[in-house]
Amino acid sequence: MKKFKSKQTGVLSASDLKTVKGQAIYWTFIAILVVAAICSLLPAVWTVLTAFKDTQEIYSSFSFLPKDMSWDRFVTRITESWGYLQLGESFINTIVLSLGNLAVSIIVCGFGGYVLSKLKPTGTKLIFTLVVWTMMMPSQIRLVPNYISWLHFPFAADIGFGINLLDTYWPMWLGAGANTFSVLLFKNAFDGLSNSYVEAAKLDGCTNYGVFFKIMLPLAMPVIIFESINVLSAAWSEFFTPLLVLDKNVVVPLSIYRLQSDTGIQMNTYFMALVFASIPPFIIFAFFQKQIMGGVNIGGVKG
Amino acid sequence: MKNHQNTDVAALTQKHKRRTKFRNNIDAWILMLPMVVILYLFVWRPTVLSGIWSFFNMKAYSIAEFCGLDNYIKVISHTQFLPTLWNTVQYVLWSLVIGFLPPLFIAIMINEIVHFKSGFRVLIYIPAVIPGIAAMLMWYFMYYPDQTGLLNMILAKFGIEPFTWLNNPKFTIVGIIIYTTWKGFAGTMLLYYASLQGVSTEVYEAAIIDGAGPFKRLWHVTRPAMEGLLLLNLVRQIISVFQIMEQPLAMTGGGPNGASTSLAYQLYQYGFNSGGKGTGQAMALGVIIFLILIVFTIFYFWLNKKVEDRY
Numbered sequence: 001m002k003k004f005k006s007k008q009t010g011v012l013s014a015s016d017l018k019t020v021k022g023q024a025i026y027w028t029f030i031a032i033l034v035v036a037a038i039c040s041l042l043p044a045v046w047t048v049l050t051a052f053k054d055t056q057e058i059y060s061s062f063s064f065l066p067k068d069m070s071w072d073r074f075v076t077r078i079t080e081s082w083g084y085l086q087l088g089e090s091f092i093n094t095i096v097l098s099l100g101n102l103a104v105s106i107i108v109c110g111f112g113g114y115v116l117s118k119l120k121p122t123g124t125k126l127i128f129t130l131v132v133w134t135m136m137m138p139s140q141i142r143l144v145p146n147y148i149s150w151l152h153f154p155f156a157a158d159i160g161f162g163i164n165l166l167d168t169y170w171p172m173w174l175g176a177g178a179n180t181f182s183v184l185l186f187k188n189a190f191d192g193l194s195n196s197y198v199e200a201a202k203l204d205g206c207t208n209y210g211v212f213f214k215i216m217l218p219l220a221m222p223v224i225i226f227e228s229i230n231v232l233s234a235a236w237s238e239f240f241t242p243l244l245v246l247d248k249n250v251v252v253p254l255s256i257y258r259l260q261s262d263t264g265i266q267m268n269t270y271f272m273a274l275v276f277a278s279i280p281p282f283i284i285f286a287f288f289q290k291q292i293m294g295g296v297n298i299g300g301v302k303g
Numbered sequence: 304m305k306n307h308q309n310t311d312v313a314a315l316t317q318k319h320k321r322r323t324k325f326r327n328n329i330d331a332w333i334l335m336l337p338m339v340v341i342l343y344l345f346v347w348r349p350t351v352l353s354g355i356w357s358f359f360n361m362k363a364y365s366i367a368e369f370c371g372l373d374n375y376i377k378v379i380s381h382t383q384f385l386p387t388l389w390n391t392v393q394y395v396l397w398s399l400v401i402g403f404l405p406p407l408f409i410a411i412m413i414n415e416i417v418h419f420k421s422g423f424r425v426l427i428y429i430p431a432v433i434p435g436i437a438a439m440l441m442w443y444f445m446y447y448p449d450q451t452g453l454l455n456m457i458l459a460k461f462g463i464e465p466f467t468w469l470n471n472p473k474f475t476i477v478g479i480i481i482y483t484t485w486k487g488f489a490g491t492m493l494l495y496y497a498s499l500q501g502v503s504t505e506v507y508e509a510a511i512i513d514g515a516g517p518f519k520r521l522w523h524v525t526r527p528a529m530e531g532l533l534l535l536n537l538v539r540q541i542i543s544v545f546q547i548m549e550q551p552l553a554m555t556g557g558g559p560n561g562a563s564t565s566l567a568y569q570l571y572q573y574g575f576n577s578g579g580k581g582t583g584q585a586m587a588l589g590v591i592i593f594l595i596l597i598v599f600t601i602f603y604f605w606l607n608k609k610v611e612d613r614y
Contacts, residue, residue, distance in 0.1 A: 009507045010499075010522045012415050013459045025517060029412040036409055037426040039485070044429060046453050047441050058451055064551035067580060112338030134346050136600040138546050140567045141589035144574045144582055145356065148364045154344060157351055158365055178345040183338060208330040227358035237434035240549055243574065250360045257553060260440065269453065271444070274437045285432045293493065294425060 051271035081272035098235030101176035108177035113186025135180040189223035341495035357586040363579030374587035402484035410495035472562035
């Protein structure tokens with residue numbers, strides 16, 4: 001096997017792989033990984049296949065594959081389910097929600113992380129300590145007071161003239177900015193960029209804002225892309241805050257959560273709803289696979 | 304910064320310097336202001352208010368009168384409090400038993416193989432891509448107690464009677480933790496994988512020269528390099544699983560008979576499913592969760608500093 005020669009020395013080395021013992025270990029690794037990959041995929045594959053089955057078939061045949069796997073059948077199942085589920089509006093709403101989250105997150109957390117890392121005005125230490133400490137705090141402690149403040153924004157409680165944010169996207173949008181993980185992600189990324197860029201630019205007469213937009217922003221592009229992917233995927237998955245807040249302007253995760261109490265729905269249609277809800281994150285994954293898989297290097301251990 | 308000073312900067316008068324410093328401070332604070340305001344409104348203020356309001360009677364979502372420790376007494380003396388606390392501890396323990404080491408082992412294996420390396424990485428990452436709520440409902444149906452559920456379908460192929468899975472009070476927490484492990488697996492694995500790639504091959508080569516076999520190398524080279532990160536992840540996992548809420552909410556509704564109710568799920572019930580009667584208790588329970596976890600949080604920061612000093 002040619003590939004073994006190029007193996008980097010680790011727990012196994014190229015010379016180990018010439019022995020029977022080394023070979024046995026190596027192929028055991030591969031076997032375990034195959035099992036792990038199957039376990040990872042099986043639920044998703046089963047969901048897709050069940051979505052394409054007949055209603056009758058689900059309750060009678062109990063086989064893994066649908067009986068009729070023709071193209072026409074796939075098309076009818078998709079159009080039928082889409083017609084029943086009426087998810088179009090939810091999809092548009094989720095796009096609006098996710099883009100808002102993205103803008104707020106980049107502007108609020110990006111600027112915040114930048115200032116904490118590079119400009120360090122008076123009071124930085126206090127703010128930074130507060131950010132780090134609140135990051136590890138259980139978020140449940142602020143659940144009820146937050147709900148009350150959504151009812152009377154921007155006040156903490158009813159004093160007569162607050163704005164009611166229920167059934168708008170503002171609680172989620174503002175929540176995207178109140179993410180201490182993102183702030184620290186940006187701070188760590190800016191910490192990795194040298195200060196000498198800033199000083200050189202300032203000597204050339206660049207303002208603080210100029211430094212940020214012309215020098216720091218382009219250098220920070222990888223972390224901005226990483227954060228954007230995270231925020232966009234999270235918007236397609238978060239159902240808890242929408243559950244508390246939204247009533248009419250539902251988003252996709254909340255729609256499929258609500259389907260659980262829809263007694264009229266057929267199981268195959270339900271599974272198709274899960275498939276539909278998973279499509280946007282998979283599109284994001286397909287496009288940005290490299291950045292997603294490499295992202296942990298940016299975030300680092302400090303998270 | 305001082306060693307970068309050149310003649311231009313040195314020529315500035317003291318007064319001018321102070322003025323630029325002031326100007327920089329203002330600019331910096333303007334840039335940081337949105338973050339500080341939002342964190343104040345939605346993180347810092349509610350945390351403090353939760354502590355204060357937990358001593359008040361609440362009328363749905365408005366504050367009535369001071370009531371001392373009433374809310375706390377109601378929460379703790381509730382017959383379900385201790386079982387719920389024990390459930391939460393069980394969630395944590397099972398998540399450590401089932402979910403703590405496998406991501407490390409898989410990361411080591413992927414790091415060692417030369418065939419289909421990135422392919423395995425992508426396949427194992429798939430569960431992390433599926434939106435959380437869709438994945439929970441997917442698993443809800445996999446655990447379905449009749450033969451339409453995938454697991455019972457597989458059992459039936461081997462001639463075994465259908466099992467009740469999540470409807471079984473002894474299995475329900477394990478079932479939810481298996482799902483949680485499946486979902487969170489890839490993220491942790493990638494973290495370990497990135498860290499494994501930082502272990503220098505020279506150390507391994509030196510170990511070979513000293514006559515260390517594969518398992519000795521794993522123990523004496525890989526283990527010391529990963530220890531710090533593993534410990535940090537251990538504490539982080541304890542803290543995050545202790546707050547488990549969405550999984551019981553979507554998969555079991557806290558049932559059967561409260562067997563999968565966690566403290567955080569109970570808090571949600573108090574806050575939003577009690578007809579406005581339990582809002583005060585919800586905040587008291589939040590403070591209790593906070594007090595339990597603060598111990599782990601302090602330990603985490605202490606550990607983090609140790610680990611950073613070491614590497």
